[in-house]
Amino acid sequence: MTGRLNDTDRQEEEAEAEDIPDVSITVVAKIAGVSIATVSRCINNPEKVTERTRLKVQKAIVETGYSPNTLAQSFRRGRTNLIMVVLPSIGDPFFTAVMHGIRTAAREKGYSILIEETQHTTMTADDIGALLVSRQTDGIILLASMSPFGTDILSAKSRRRLPIVVGCEKVSSDLADLPSVCIDSVDAAKEATNYLIAQGHERIAMIYGQESSLLTKDRELGYRAAMKTAELKIRDGWLVAGQLSISGARQATRELLDHTERPTAIFCANDEMAIGCLHEIKVAGLTVPGDVSVMGFDDIRYAEVMDPPLTTIGQPADEIGERVMHRLCKRIEEGRGNGDNQAQIVPHKLVIRQSVAKPSS
Amino acid sequence: MTGRLNDTDRQEEEAEAEDIPDVSITVVAKIAGVSIATVSRCINNPEKVTERTRLKVQKAIVETGYSPNTLAQSFRRGRTNLIMVVLPSIGDPFFTAVMHGIRTAAREKGYSILIEETQHTTMTADDIGALLVSRQTDGIILLASMSPFGTDILSAKSRRRLPIVVGCEKVSSDLADLPSVCIDSVDAAKEATNYLIAQGHERIAMIYGQESSLLTKDRELGYRAAMKTAELKIRDGWLVAGQLSISGARQATRELLDHTERPTAIFCANDEMAIGCLHEIKVAGLTVPGDVSVMGFDDIRYAEVMDPPLTTIGQPADEIGERVMHRLCKRIEEGRGNGDNQAQIVPHKLVIRQSVAKPSS
DNA sequence: CGCCTAATTGTAAACGTTTACTCTGCAGGC
DNA sequence: GCCTGCAGAGTAAACGTTTACAATTAGGCG
Numbered sequence: 001m002t003g004r005l006n007d008t009d010r011q012e013e014e015a016e017a018e019d020i021p022d023v024s025i026t027v028v029a030k031i032a033g034v035s036i037a038t039v040s041r042c043i044n045n046p047e048k049v050t051e052r053t054r055l056k057v058q059k060a061i062v063e064t065g066y067s068p069n070t071l072a073q074s075f076r077r078g079r080t081n082l083i084m085v086v087l088p089s090i091g092d093p094f095f096t097a098v099m100h101g102i103r104t105a106a107r108e109k110g111y112s113i114l115i116e117e118t119q120h121t122t123m124t125a126d127d128i129g130a131l132l133v134s135r136q137t138d139g140i141i142l143l144a145s146m147s148p149f150g151t152d153i154l155s156a157k158s159r160r161r162l163p164i165v166v167g168c169e170k171v172s173s174d175l176a177d178l179p180s181v182c183i184d185s186v187d188a189a190k191e192a193t194n195y196l197i198a199q200g201h202e203r204i205a206m207i208y209g210q211e212s213s214l215l216t217k218d219r220e221l222g223y224r225a226a227m228k229t230a231e232l233k234i235r236d237g238w239l240v241a242g243q244l245s246i247s248g249a250r251q252a253t254r255e256l257l258d259h260t261e262r263p264t265a266i267f268c269a270n271d272e273m274a275i276g277c278l279h280e281i282k283v284a285g286l287t288v289p290g291d292v293s294v295m296g297f298d299d300i301r302y303a304e305v306m307d308p309p310l311t312t313i314g315q316p317a318d319e320i321g322e323r324v325m326h327r328l329c330k331r332i333e334e335g336r337g338n339g340d341n342q343a344q345i346v347p348h349k350l351v352i353r354q355s356v357a358k359p360s361s
Numbered sequence: 362m363t364g365r366l367n368d369t370d371r372q373e374e375e376a377e378a379e380d381i382p383d384v385s386i387t388v389v390a391k392i393a394g395v396s397i398a399t400v401s402r403c404i405n406n407p408e409k410v411t412e413r414t415r416l417k418v419q420k421a422i423v424e425t426g427y428s429p430n431t432l433a434q435s436f437r438r439g440r441t442n443l444i445m446v447v448l449p450s451i452g453d454p455f456f457t458a459v460m461h462g463i464r465t466a467a468r469e470k471g472y473s474i475l476i477e478e479t480q481h482t483t484m485t486a487d488d489i490g491a492l493l494v495s496r497q498t499d500g501i502i503l504l505a506s507m508s509p510f511g512t513d514i515l516s517a518k519s520r521r522r523l524p525i526v527v528g529c530e531k532v533s534s535d536l537a538d539l540p541s542v543c544i545d546s547v548d549a550a551k552e553a554t555n556y557l558i559a560q561g562h563e564r565i566a567m568i569y570g571q572e573s574s575l576l577t578k579d580r581e582l583g584y585r586a587a588m589k590t591a592e593l594k595i596r597d598g599w600l601v602a603g604q605l606s607i608s609g610a611r612q613a614t615r616e617l618l619d620h621t622e623r624p625t626a627i628f629c630a631n632d633e634m635a636i637g638c639l640h641e642i643k644v645a646g647l648t649v650p651g652d653v654s655v656m657g658f659d660d661i662r663y664a665e666v667m668d669p670p671l672t673t674i675g676q677p678a679d680e681i682g683e684r685v686m687h688r689l690c691k692r693i694e695e696g697r698g699n700g701d702n703q704a705q706i707v708p709h710k711l712v713i714r715q716s717v718a719k720p721s722s
Numbered sequence: 723c724g725c726c727t728a729a730t731t732g733t734a735a736a737c738g739t740t741t742a743c744t745c746t747g748c749a750g751g752c
Numbered sequence: 753g754c755c756t757g758c759a760g761a762g763t764a765a766a767c768g769t770t771t772a773c774a775a776t777t778a779g780g781c782g
Contacts, residue, residue: 024768035732040770050730070497072768075436076737082475090460091662096452103478112497114443114473117464136431136473246666279666301452301607305640307668385738396762401740411760433738437767 023064032060043068079138083328084114087143088215088244092272093300094317095143098168101321102141109329111138118144139163139328142178144215163332167324168315169215179331179341181323183348188313189222189267191350192295195311196265197230200358201293205238205263207252207273213244216269219297223267235261242273249276250283257284257292264359265293271300274310278355289357299351309353316346384425393421404429440499444689445475448504449576449605453633454661455678456504459529462682463502470690472499479505500524500689503539505576524693528685529676530576540692540702542684544709549674550583550628552711553656556672557626558591561719562654566599566624568613568634574605577630580658584628596622603634610637611644618645618653625720626654632661635671639716650718660712670714677707 029036034053041049042057049057060066074080085102087095099115106113114137142164166180196204206223209216220239227234237259242249249268253276256263268274274296281292288294288308296303296312303310323344330340390397395414402410403418410418421427435441446463448456460476467474475498503525527541557565567584570577581600588595598620603610610629614637617624629635635657642653649655649669657664657673664671684705691701 026768036769037733037771038731041731044770048730053731069768071432071436071439071441073770075432075739075767076769076771078432078737080432090451091454091457093452093454096457099451112475112477115476116473246662275663275666279668282668302636302663305607305636307640307643387738397739398741398763399761402761405740409760414761430738434740436737436769437739437741439767 023066028060028064028066032057081111082114082137083111083139084116084137085141086116088118090115090117094298097317098321101318102325105322105325139332141324141328142166143168165324165328167320177341179327181320181344183315184345185218186222188348189219190226192267192313193223193226195350196295199356201265202232203263204265205256206267207240207242207249208269209244210241219269238263246272246276249273250280253277253280267295269297271296271298271303271312278306288355290360293356295356308355311353311356312351314349314351319346384427389421389425389427393418442472443475443498444472444500445477445498446502447477449479451476451478455659458678459682462679463686466683466686500693502685502689503527504529526685526689528681538702540688541704542681544676545706546579547583549709550580551587553628553674554584554587556711557656560717562626563593564624565626566617567628568601568603568610569630570605571602580630599624607633607637610634611641614638614641628656630658632657632659632664632673639667649716651721654717656717669716672714672717673712675710675712680707
């Protein structure tokens with residue numbers, strides 16, 4: 001009786017699974033009347049197999065609905081065709097634009113993409129190293145430079161051969177020996193600041209990201225450099241953190257507007273913050289650019305439709321994404337440590353719209 | 362001589378790889394002086410092993426820098442701890458908000474996330490089925506309902522037991538037997554339209570997504586229903602596609618503004634398009650809400666900082682994400698086909714800001 | 723007709739885990 | 753002192769591929 005019951009159970013289970021069948025290469029081989037090696041060859045090296053055999057096998061594959069077990073393949077080949085992208089926040093339209101480029105290139109090469117956010121996460125360089133070691137992914141794209149990479153399980157020497165490519169930010173000294181694709185952020189920030197200066201602004205404040213993030217560090221450096229060159233003073237409290245978010249930027253903007261020496265122009269380290277800045281200025285009853293000019297950075301797709309449209313620095317996000325991915329592919333394919341470790345600089349451009357004007361006072 | 366050379370080569374290779382060592386469980390076992398089974402147990406079932414042995418093994422692990430080969434584990438266990446999220450576009454802030462919720466829940470459970478965009482992709486239901494069959498991922502979250510799922514390798518019966526959960530959109534009939542988490546879009550769109558009507562609008566147009574997308578279909582249905590109930594006529598050309606993008610919506614808006622019977626209010630099927638709509642109206646020299654009122658849908662984070670701030674329908678994106686992920690986890694853990702197949706409805710809410718006012722004319 | 727070569731297919735090992743099963747000792751009860 | 757039971761550790765099989773190598777076949781040429 002018990003036996004019967006079990007049988008019934010088993011049958012039911014099998015019936016349940018009928019549509020997602022568990023056929024391995026073995027059953028295909030059996031049905032086609034060939035060895036498993038031949039089946040494998042039919043799939044991976046069809047040219048090494050007779051037309052006749054190939055058809056037999058093809059028929060068996062269709063018949064059984066066979067599809068190779070990716071897990072077994074990955075295991076055997078030691079490749080997952082997965083690459084990991086580490087970025088601060090997937091919500092930032094700039095990064096999604098870069099992602100678009102990455103994805104385009106990835107699709108060409110047959111890679112899928114695993115996204116890891118550092119924001120709100122305690123992900124450390126160790127985690128990344130661990131992920132690499134565990135071979136879950138074939139390579140890593142770092143869109144968020146991680147400060148303490150140097151102090152890690154990975155020595156400088158080995159880092160140079162790792163399948164890692166850095167994008168979007170001039171690499172800090174820690175990552176200097178990794179290949180990268182990015183604009184010259186320092187120069188771009190200088191250009192932005194100089195444009196404000198050229199318009200006649202002297203009281204120029206900046207909203208950067210946050211201390212711990214390298215993302216906006218270079219932009220801050222460019223701002224400082226430009227101000228210094230123009231012999232303009234950066235007052236205490238003119239350099240304030242905006243957390244890379246709209247709300248953070250609004251808070252920061254409020255502080256700037258309340259400053260005893262209110263700036264006539266605010267340079268935001270990215271457009272996301274510039275949007276918050278813009279809004280907060282209007283909430284305060286002031287106008288842009290009448291009372292305060294606002295300059296952004298990134299040229300995300302919303303910049304153009306702001307009111308007023310945002311003057312900003314344009315980055316070729318799509319191109320960065322594609323190039324980063326292509327370099328990573330090359331690195332993976334050619335084995336680690338093909339000498340290609342230099343930093344590629346792509347051009348940025350100043351996009352002049354209407355959020356910056358000459359100061360009224 | 363040749364032997365020497367080879368030796369040297371080998372040594373060099375090993376030196377190259379020194380930091381990303383190739384230690385398997387076997388070498389750990391050897392060093393610790395135990396069997397590989399014991400090492401495995403130390404890692405996965407520490408309670409089944411003597412304190413003494415565990416320490417020995419622990420020491421060997423640290424010494425060698427061993428880390429289990431994830432590929433082998435996945436292969437052996439038949440699980441990847443990867444889930445796939447299929448969505449129309451990762452650039453849409455609404456989806457990134459949902460993603461945030463998904464990610465939060467995923468992290469808790471130890472899952473990583475693979476993102477697949479349907480936009481600009483020819484990904485079909487077949488591809489999804491294939492991905493499932495190939496076991497690359499343990500489960501799938503569909504934020505983009507796919508129309509022709511029914512005609513597929515997967516029968517209705519088997520679909521009911523697949524590790525798939527649908528989010529964000531009331532499921533079409535094809536997917537009716539899959540578990541889902543979403544707002545009642547039809548009802549929400551009705552509410553939005555009714556609000557416009559209540560403000561006194563009679564000439565109300567709508568910008569929906571695109572024919573092929575189910576994403577905005579329900580919203581269109583709600584709009585139609587509300588208009589019908591209020592006995593308002595939808596003129597030819599008042600229902601126009603916006604491609605779910607800013608530029609598409611701008612184009613659509615231009616058409617609406619050029620219409621012989623210009624609408625006094627435009628209901629956009631999502632905020633992204635509402636932003637484009639808003640901008641195009643202003644470009645045309647008209648004001649919002651003075652000349653035309655604009656209503657959005659989703660309440661993305663930019664809605665609030667538009668000028669004027671956007672009146673829209675709020676969806677609990679974060680909650681949707683978390684709930685979808687939790688249900689998927691349960692489905693994966695409990696084996697397929699735990700009876701939990703119903704559609705969960707989460708509440709939406711009308712967010713009144715300033716882009717809608719009474720019609721002037 | 724037999725041998726050599728090339729083309730095709732088969733055999734079996736290997737990848738690194740996990741785990742069912744077996745074995746070894748040791749403690750405790752009789 | 754012997755048997756039982758059990759905890760801890762080992763042995764080996766299995767997962768589904770790929771691939772080096774061996775075996776077979778066929779065909780061409782002397």
